[in-house]
Amino acid sequence: MNQIPNRQVICETLLRLARLDPDIVVLTSDSRGSAAMAPFAQALPEQFVETGIAEQNLVGIAAGLAHSGKKPFVASPACFLSMRSIEQVKVDVAYSKMNVKLIGISGGVSYGPLGMSHHSLQDIAVVRAIPNMAVLLPADRHETKKMIEALVEFEGGAYVRIGRNPVQDVYSSDEYEFRIGKAIQLREGQDLTLIAAGETVRIALDACELLTRDGICCRVLNLHTIKPLDVDAIVAAAKETGRIITLEEHSVFGGLGAAVAEVTSRYCPVPVHILGIPDEPAIAGKTAEIFNYYGISPENVQQIAHRLMQKQEMYE
Amino acid sequence: MTSTLELKRKSIQIRMDVLQLIHGAQTGHTGGSLSNSDILTVLYYSVMRHDPSRANWPGRDRFIASKGHSVESLWCILADLGYFPKEELKTYCQFGTRLIGHPNNKVPGIEMNTGALGHGLSISVGMAMGAKMNGEPYRVFCLMGDGEQAEGSIWEAAMAAAHYKLDNLIGIIDRNRLQISGGTEDVMGLEPLGSKWEAFGWQVTQVDGNDIPGLSDVLHAVPLQRGKPTLIIANTVKGKGVSFAENQPEWHHHVPNDVELRLALEQLSAELSVYSE
Ligand SMILES: Cc1ncc(C[n+]2csc(CCOP(=O)(O)OP(=O)(O)O)c2C)c(N)n1
Numbered sequence A: 001m002n003q004i005p006n007r008q009v010i011c012e013t014l015l016r017l018a019r020l021d022p023d024i025v026v027l028t029s030d031s032r033g034s035a036a037m038a039p040f041a042q043a044l045p046e047q048f049v050e051t052g053i054a055e056q057n058l059v060g061i062a063a064g065l066a067h068s069g070k071k072p073f074v075a076s077p078a079c080f081l082s083m084r085s086i087e088q089v090k091v092d093v094a095y096s097k098m099n100v101k102l103i104g105i106s107g108g109v110s111y112g113p114l115g116m117s118h119h120s121l122q123d124i125a126v127v128r129a130i131p132n133m134a135v136l137l138p139a140d141r142h143e144t145k146k147m148i149e150a151l152v153e154f155e156g157g158a159y160v161r162i163g164r165n166p167v168q169d170v171y172s173s174d175e176y177e178f179r180i181g182k183a184i185q186l187r188e189g190q191d192l193t194l195i196a197a198g199e200t201v202r203i204a205l206d207a208c209e210l211l212t213r214d215g216i217c218c219r220v221l222n223l224h225t226i227k228p229l230d231v232d233a234i235v236a237a238a239k240e241t242g243r244i245i246t247l248e249e250h251s252v253f254g255g256l257g258a259a260v261a262e263v264t265s266r267y268c269p270v271p272v273h274i275l276g277i278p279d280e281p282a283i284a285g286k287t288a289e290i291f292n293y294y295g296i297s298p299e300n301v302q303q304i305a306h307r308l309m310q311k312q313e314m315y316e
Numbered sequence B: 001m002t003s004t005l006e007l008k009r010k011s012i013q014i015r016m017d018v019l020q021l022i023h024g025a026q027t028g029h030t031g032g033s034l035s036n037s038d039i040l041t042v043l044y045y046s047v048m049r050h051d052p053s054r055a056n057w058p059g060r061d062r063f064i065a066s067k068g069h070s071v072e073s074l075w076c077i078l079a080d081l082g083y084f085p086k087e088e089l090k091t092y093c094q095f096g097t098r099l100i101g102h103p104n105n106k107v108p109g110i111e112m113n114t115g116a117l118g119h120g121l122s123i124s125v126g127m128a129m130g131a132k133m134n135g136e137p138y139r140v141f142c143l144m145g146d147g148e149q150a151e152g153s154i155w156e157a158a159m160a161a162a163h164y165k166l167d168n169l170i171g172i173i174d175r176n177r178l179q180i181s182g183g184t185e186d187v188m189g190l191e192p193l194g195s196k197w198e199a200f201g202w203q204v205t206q207v208d209g210n211d212i213p214g215l216s217d218v219l220h221a222v223p224l225q226r227g228k229p230t231l232i233i234a235n236t237v238k239g240k241g242v243s244f245a246e247n248q249p250e251w252h253h254h255v256p257n258d259v260e261l262r263l264a265l266e267q268l269s270a271e272l273s274v275y276s277e
């Protein structure tokens, strides 16, 4: 089982690239420990900016640095970065088209028992609705590395959301093609498509395995980029498999599921079951307990899939 | 009113409870809960007008934990005062609990949900303003962190409190000189902190925030000036009472292991016996 959290991979990747490119700068808001950025701060103090506990200032400063030709990567808890700083994200980064990369750490319900102030379950919805912002979630450590490498080359605003704990590998290595905006088909199938991003990709793969045993052949899409969206892959999934289940560590409103449904409803209406956290302050607990409680599990996906196959998910 | 000796014993007991709570759940903010235990003890057992059997009594003084992460000390005090059964402390941070890792106003005794830093003072300004509008005599006590002072919203609230002459508002800064990444003056310099608050129109005083008699004197004397909000800089030691946790940045959220818990409880029991006849 993989022991390396994605945040550590981000630090290592940025450190490696920043040694070659002095314009890469990292900013934190008393978050270097939780972002695993302490090694960066230590190794390249000239390319590191600490703002203290001031997330709005953090993003505003990053926008100013970007305007001065720097390539800022901002690392702060997803809950604060996507809420406290959102106007700076909208106006200073997105509207003025600044090249700022926002890394939302400890996303979703990573801070399980700390309550709604520390959960980020609306971040994808909020950032996705802002023009000029890309939204990305890596599925594992290999994808994290490739995503950060791609983002260093990418010009513009982007929000990356990762969880706190190590994730089980989805990929066996980084020997695969990763392109921002291009979904990756992990399993081929004709009966149903599971679409996931970030932490939930692993759950989709496990659900796919359970369903294979039941004789249901699932397609699995890793939608690592929620914006810009891979419309082709979603339309193909709708046309070729006729049913979709989306899995996300996010509110059922406005996130990955909504993005998928926006596409299918226009180009190929098919049943889309959006699995995520319902519209309530999430129950307290560890990530696994919370996922289990809300049915974000391979077993529940299996049940939903059976219902979809039998057309039992009709509105009454 | 409770004697300062009794308060001292109480605050040591609260520290012991906090350590056991955090050790039991294997999560929590140890350092800040220990640094602010004396402040909370004086407020809850001596200064504030409140009634655990009537948590929503309209005349109660309000307490807002703007540094919501130090909720452990608050849970232990509220349980000790009977706001909820002590038994329930076992559920702290467990699946489905209401005793989460930040203040939760589903629990009697908690006014507002906090946890995101920099919100508490604005909420407190609103409450103090509300008291004035409604002609109510209650006061609002807001506890902030020193690292938290970097949030711009605090200064927006500071300006508003002075503008509206909210002398029923008392801000307290747990000045333990540490935040997560290290010393406050290294991470984002705050000094001269008192002059900044004075410049924002507050009546400012400094006190040893781990000294019960000193705290008691100043907190019983508020407002320090009619027509002005009061700001108390309580100089504290993060991790106070446990020698190996004191002034150690890692103890911000370090969870004591079995040995550390035993040693810490030994130190605190020894201190307790000094204050017991
Ligand atoms: C808006 C916001 N940003 C970041 C955090 C994460 N955080 C929790 S505690 C803390 C450090 C607080 O330091 P300080 O205010 O000095 O409190 P104390 O030393 O008393 O624990 C940080 C950054 C938060 N809770 N809220």
Ligand SMILES: [Mg+2]
Binding pocket: B145, B146, B147, B174, B175, B176, B177, B178, B179
């Ligand atoms: Mg502090």
